[in-house]
Amino acid sequence: xxxMNKVTRFIRQHQRVxxxxxxxxxxxxxxxxxxxxxxxxxxxLHIAAMVSIEGMSVWTAIWLTLTTITTVxxxxxxxxxxxxxxxTVVLMYVCGITLMTxxxxxxxxFRIARRERIRTGxxxxxxxxHILIINSPKYNHEAYFVRLISQIRESGEYPExxxxxxxxxxxxxxxxxxxxxxxxxxxGSASRPEDLKRAGAERARHIVVLxxxxxxxxxxxxxxxxxxxxxxxxxxxxxxxxCVDDANRGRLRELDIPVILRPIRSxxxxxxxxMVAPGSEQVIEDxxxxxxxxxxxxxxxxxxxxxxxxVNAVVQANLGTPLAYVTKEGSVIKHPDxxxxxxxxxxxxxxxxxxxxxxxxIQRAIxxxxxxxxxxxx
Numbered sequence: 001x002x003x004m005n006k007v008t009r010f011i012r013q014h015q016r017v018x019x020x021x022x023x024x025x026x027x028x029x030x031x032x033x034x035x036x037x038x039x040x041x042x043x044x045l046h047i048a049a050m051v052s053i054e055g056m057s058v059w060t061a062i063w064l065t066l067t068t069i070t071t072v073x074x075x076x077x078x079x080x081x082x083x084x085x086x087x088t089v090v091l092m093y094v095c096g097i098t099l100m101t102x103x104x105x106x107x108x109x110f111r112i113a114r115r116e117r118i119r120t121g122x123x124x125x126x127x128x129x130h131i132l133i134i135n136s137p138k139y140n141h142e143a144y145f146v147r148l149i150s151q152i153r154e155s156g157e158y159p160e161x162x163x164x165x166x167x168x169x170x171x172x173x174x175x176x177x178x179x180x181x182x183x184x185x186x187x188g189s190a191s192r193p194e195d196l197k198r199a200g201a202e203r204a205r206h207i208v209v210l211x212x213x214x215x216x217x218x219x220x221x222x223x224x225x226x227x228x229x230x231x232x233x234x235x236x237x238x239x240x241x242x243c244v245d246d247a248n249r250g251r252l253r254e255l256d257i258p259v260i261l262r263p264i265r266s267x268x269x270x271x272x273x274x275m276v277a278p279g280s281e282q283v284i285e286d287x288x289x290x291x292x293x294x295x296x297x298x299x300x301x302x303x304x305x306x307x308x309x310x311v312n313a314v315v316q317a318n319l320g321t322p323l324a325y326v327t328k329e330g331s332v333i334k335h336p337d338x339x340x341x342x343x344x345x346x347x348x349x350x351x352x353x354x355x356x357x358x359x360x361x362i363q364r365a366i367x368x369x370x371x372x373x374x375x376x377x378x
Contacts, residue, residue, distance in 0.1 A: 032106040035099060042095045043069060049087040054079055064088075069095050119173040121187025128203040130162035131275075134190045134226060135210040136169040137265055142177070148268035149181045157276050166190055166199040190226040202233055206275050211242040214263035220248045224255075231255040240274050261285070283350075293350050295323065298359050300347045305370070308338035310347070313369030319361055320351035 043065055050061035056077070064077045068091055079085045117123045131152065137144045145165070152158050165174075165185040174185050188195030190209070201207060209226050212219040223241055230239050240259035243249050249260050259274045261281055274281040286293040302310065302325070311322050324334040325344040336342070351357050 029110060032103065032110055035103045035106055039069075039095055039099045039103060042091060042099070046087055046091045046095075050079065050084060053081055053087070054084045065091065068092055069100065071097070118184075121170060121173075121185045123184075123186075124198045125162075125164060125184055125186070125200065127162050127164055127200040129205045130164055130200065130203075131158065131206045131208070132164050132166060132199055132201055132204040133208045133210065134166045134199075135212050135222075136165070136167040137210060137263075138213045138215075140265075141167075141169050142175055144265060144268060145183070146177050146181070148271060149178065149183055151269050151272045152275070153181060155272050155276055161205065164199055164204075166195060190229065191222070193229070196229065196233075201230065202235055204235075204238065207235070207239045208271055209239065209241040211244050211263040214242070214244060214265055217245040217248070220244050224248070224251060227252055227255050227257055231257075240271065286350075293352055296320075296349055296351050296357070297326070298347050298349060298357075298362050299345065300359065300362050300366070302342045302344040302347075302366075304341045304343060305366070306338065307336045307340045307342050309369065309373070310342060310366060311338075313366045314347075314349065314362060316369065317361070317365035318355070319357050319365055320349040320355075322347055322349050324348040 046065045046068075047058070047061045050056045050064055051058060054061075056064065060077055064079070067074055067077075068088055071092065079088045114123070133145075133148075149163055152161075152163065160182075163181075163183045165178075165183060166188060167185070168187060168189060170185055171187055174183060186195060186199045188198065190196055190199075190201075207230060209223055209230075212222055220243055223243065227236065227239065227241055230236050236256045237258060239257050240261060241252055241257055242261050242263040243252060244263060246262075252260050259278055259281060261270060261274065262285060264270060264285075270281050270284050273284060283293070307322075307325075310325075314320060314322050324332055325336070325342055325348065326332055326346040328343060328345050330345075332348070333340075347362065349357070349362070
């Protein structure tokens, strides 16, 4: 009677637990293991009973137990004594029907809970050598991430590299367009150490810290907090951050951050360039401003000169660096081969702000260079 009461209490407790809301998948895992342990105990007892009471071999007893507990019942082997038959009935009703149902149901619950935790960003991915992107843009974050991650995939350097997002923008799960790009996410904030740990920050290959609001300098405070946490983990050497106010760059450089970018939402490709070729982002950023180097278009007419000679003429005159030319039909030819013969109406140069350059300077430099070449040939 005592044993039956214990079984009854176990079943009632199990039913109460099953109707409760599991807080973690660990609770479900424990329920599965507990039920499996009880089931294994009944199976072992039945095998021992069949061997001792029915005189079966161990394998025959195992075969009978398994076919009974799964309610298959082939009928090729069966218990013949009343005690053995009673043991088989108990096994079928207590284990085969009740415990097996609980075990399967708990396992299904575990799989559902795991899938829900993955969907809502509460799963510990235990990633390594991945790209971790912290925060999300305030506006149009879905479209931004699609473009950024598409560019990462197309760069040729990271076609299969895992990408993980750490932010609070996708609490209801990632959209299909991002999942199809091989992206997963952790729902949380990089200001919490436990969330950084779940995101595998210390094992990441690259860490990108986006500005939370590209139009507000207040977001630099949060960026600095995250950068300082990464600095404390001794991983700042693989971090690139977005900085809204250029005056805050000095504080970030003190944390040994190698790449500091302006948040240009229309061109996430700059972040990809910084990953593939660190330092190139500074050249690209300068092209957007009139500070330091900037690009200028000069109306210079060329009639078949070699591109290498044009570049040499301009560079040797310390006027800048030719990047491209505009054909007479208006097409822009970027970085042509050195032996390419140029028929142009304009040149596009990267020039220094502190060195004003005019069209006449470019024309004179090209004329001097080609006159010297002609003299050398003569």
